[in-house]
Amino acid sequence: MHTSTALLTDRYELTMIDAALQAGTAHRRSVFELFARRLSGARRYGVVAGTGRFLEALERFRFGDDELRFLSENRIVSDAAVDWLADYRFSGDIWGYPEGEVFFPGSPLVTVESSFAEGVLLETLALSIFNYDCAVATAASRMSHAAHGKPLAEMGSRRTGEHSAVSAARAAYIAGFSSTSNLEAGRRYGIPTMGTAAHSFTLLHDSEREAFEAQVAALGTGTTLLVDTFDIEQGVRTAIDVAGTGLGAVRIDSGDLPVVVARVRALLDELGAQETRITVTNDLDEHTVAALASSPVDSFGVGTSVVTGSGTPAMGMVYKLVAHEDADGEWVSVAKKSADKASVGGRKSVRRLYNDQGVARAEVCLLGDGPGGESEGEDLGGRSREVLVPLVSAGETQSGHVGVEGIAAAKERHRRAVAELPPIAMSLTRGDPAIPTHYR
């Protein structure tokens, strides 16, 4: 395990720098944008997640002796490039959508202004983080809405790479989940952790009753007992018999949930355990969560679907050069011309427009001198707000975007941003973005 993030990148970033250094073009001021051409999965909106992680990874983006030795010994770049990399420290500016914000096709989640070499080097790392974290957060946001305010726990660590699991817990929490089963996410990001018990715990003991007794003895009657290892009805009866009517919750992990949940609720009530909650965890996604809206479920545990973006495991983000200075120091807007992969060149600032009721109605990308430039404050007709914020200024990470503080701010920002969207945004069907993106 290496703490440097510098090699979490594609080889071609470094060979491009090598070639540009030799050609004298590496130091041209350049603007890169990270954006999605479309919302993968035909989502109605996307959720920005990964910003804080990206800024933390940027701090550790340094080529130490180990990294440089690998590059030299394998002749990946020339000695001149190795020397340049040894001194690498991002010194440019980064603007972006703040974490937790919603986004749409073309939204520049990150705008990097620096030399070409400094900016191109961050392409793969930035995309890895945002493609994964945004996919998880976007799925999680839909699930949060589908749950109608009932708490959701992220329990998918086992269904994604062991480090992605920690990122997924963070992204889901920002997008509305209440807790995670992942301990590292608890330690690293201060996210509340939760857990019940596995079927193996029941099976280990000589009877379900002995297993429940062991769990209640250790964790108290407020614990959650897993009641479906053998027969659910008997499991519920045993659970209340062992823990009493003050049992915290029962968990159901199999069966036709709407039917099973209704029966378990009726049985708990009949046994006098009106306060005992029901949590369900059987391969849920936003659609099955929504289908349980009228069931007496108290909380949901979601695994596979949230950590794999519910059918969209990567958000389709790209990182593109949109402007640079030419040989004469003049700014040039650029874009690839291929018909199927067109993008809009040029520096942009972004404004979100609202109607008179405060509902978002459009995302406007203003082509011009970019964020913080002259277009700021320009009258676009009606209420609007600037979306982009400075994330890094002259190499210095701006406060409030990283660590536990950044996560709390992102979670609250997400809640507000979603509340401003038009009702169609909450549709779980595939369709067009909830608001259009215009370019001016």
Place this chain on the structure above:
Amino acid sequence: MHTSTALLTDRYELTMIDAALQAGTAHRRSVFELFARRLSGARRYGVVAGTGRFLEALERFRFGDDELRFLSENRIVSDAAVDWLADYRFSGDIWGYPEGEVFFPGSPLVTVESSFAEGVLLETLALSIFNYDCAVATAASRMSHAAHGKPLAEMGSRRTGEHSAVSAARAAYIAGFSSTSNLEAGRRYGIPTMGTAAHSFTLLHDSEREAFEAQVAALGTGTTLLVDTFDIEQGVRTAIDVAGTGLGAVRIDSGDLPVVVARVRALLDELGAQETRITVTNDLDEHTVAALASSPVDSFGVGTSVVTGSGTPAMGMVYKLVAHEDADGEWVSVAKKSADKASVGGRKSVRRLYNDQGVARAEVCLLGDGPGGESEGEDLGGRSREVLVPLVSAGETQSGHVGVEGIAAAKERHRRAVAELPPIAMSLTRGDPAIPTHYR
């Protein structure tokens, strides 16, 4: 970044241990199996990947002061459990399918025999690794077959979490890919790295010609020039004009590939560049690779689809208690009874059966005393071989399964295992497993 892997797990593993310690059941000898109930995505076979990574992660599965402090301060487990965790070091036995081997529904990829507490603790970490790595390797193996021997490069780092990217490069390499764009995978696992250039490199320069000149000057004529930033035909002409007919390769990243590739090949030949290769990279998966079988493509770069398991981002692995000693020290086979999640209890050894032509015809799980036991060598009628190998014995990792050596062995093992499968295994359509799994 913490080098301990001990918190890459779900909270409930630790609370179960806490309860089992208090109940006196934590030390019961137990057997856990990691297996897939079915082949996700209706694949014809699965590919084992992640074994070496799991064994390496197991070596670092230690609760240090930082981990223990987090557990204590957050009252996740009792002081007695904290003390037990402080001394944790896996001391049991692990058998498994060796990495690179193919597997089928029910195949015990990993069999852990230890105390309940020692074994249950590894559930989440093992599943995270195998669910992701096997999904990637299984997709990669299909792509390798579809490419008919032409080299495939893994270029999907940007489409999965930044650490999963390194795992994906490793899994794809084992399953038949030739190289990766990921530098950390090159450093950590010795996998050959490759790279071309991005559109941003062309756009940075004042013309495509200047960009090509810069790249050829730095990287030599053997490099690969990206020719589709503007007009592909003009791009190819410029590339040969700049590099000469000795140009290594051109890369095409957009357009209707069968048509474009044929035109580019004809143009290269017309320009005298018969030896210049063509590499394509436009959102490929096993189906588009197969569709290019008769096109003059020389190599493929695959991104999103391989690192996201081509529609199956998690392999559907579970980790289940299948046997344990009871209060009297007698072995008991156990299995959850829920109809939709049934599994087969008991210790197993596994034999692969062949027909007279050496083609695999069945996977047989022998219920009994487990791997290395008396059923070894039993006559099953016709040719067969043992599949399980010892991975960890009394806590000691067996040699040959980790590091660069383990990867090389796994890659060769995969090649041999796939070659033994019946022809239906190579079908890209959804369907039944290529061979059945029997239990005796």
